[in-house]
Amino acid sequence: SQKIEQNSEALNIQEGKTATLTCNYTNYSPAYLQWYRQDPGRGPVFLLLIRENEKEKRKERLKVTFDTTLKQSLFHITASQPADSATYLCASRGGGSYIPTFGRGTSLIVHP
């Protein structure tokens, strides 16, 4: 079965810097990867989706890449702000399944 691996250690960065989070998948290449933001005590909020045939997707200060050779997606937040502090989840869907597989998420802490 597909596994989604995210760094369990929190990422601490200074305000204004670029945050980069990693998502690695095992087994088959997913049809697409999704990124979500989750604040404490709240449900995840969808941010971006990148398809298998796309190398890069951007939305405002967010950028997602998809490298099928490395089996990896990178999630970048440029000009990070303390308000970006949250847990970011990666999820994949593919292999003919309607069911997404979620990673455990990586906590991002942006220091002022």
Place this chain on the structure above:
Amino acid sequence: SQTIHQWPATLVQPVGSPLSLECTVEGTSNPNLYWYRQAAGRGLQLLFYSVGIGQISSEVPQNLSASRPQDRQFILSSKKLLLSDSGFYLCAWRGTGEHYGYTFGSGTRLTVV
């Protein structure tokens, strides 16, 4: 616009008591609906999903059950709660169209004591 409602927000229940969590969706029809559980420091665990009224698929055998009595209503139940049922329960629906993102409810924090 599509919205998803989930209640209650928090719940403290004794071991052996029943459970009923409700989720409703507005602004869409025939949605795919999901129940997830998130334990502290853990990832999202899919419990049930439904592609239509009366159609329930279970991903993990356990003390819980789900029902979909109406198109936009999804209910998570238990006849007798266990301590291990404690967690953060999330309802979600899958959007259609370009982004295929999942929309989650605000969640229910269940503590079984």
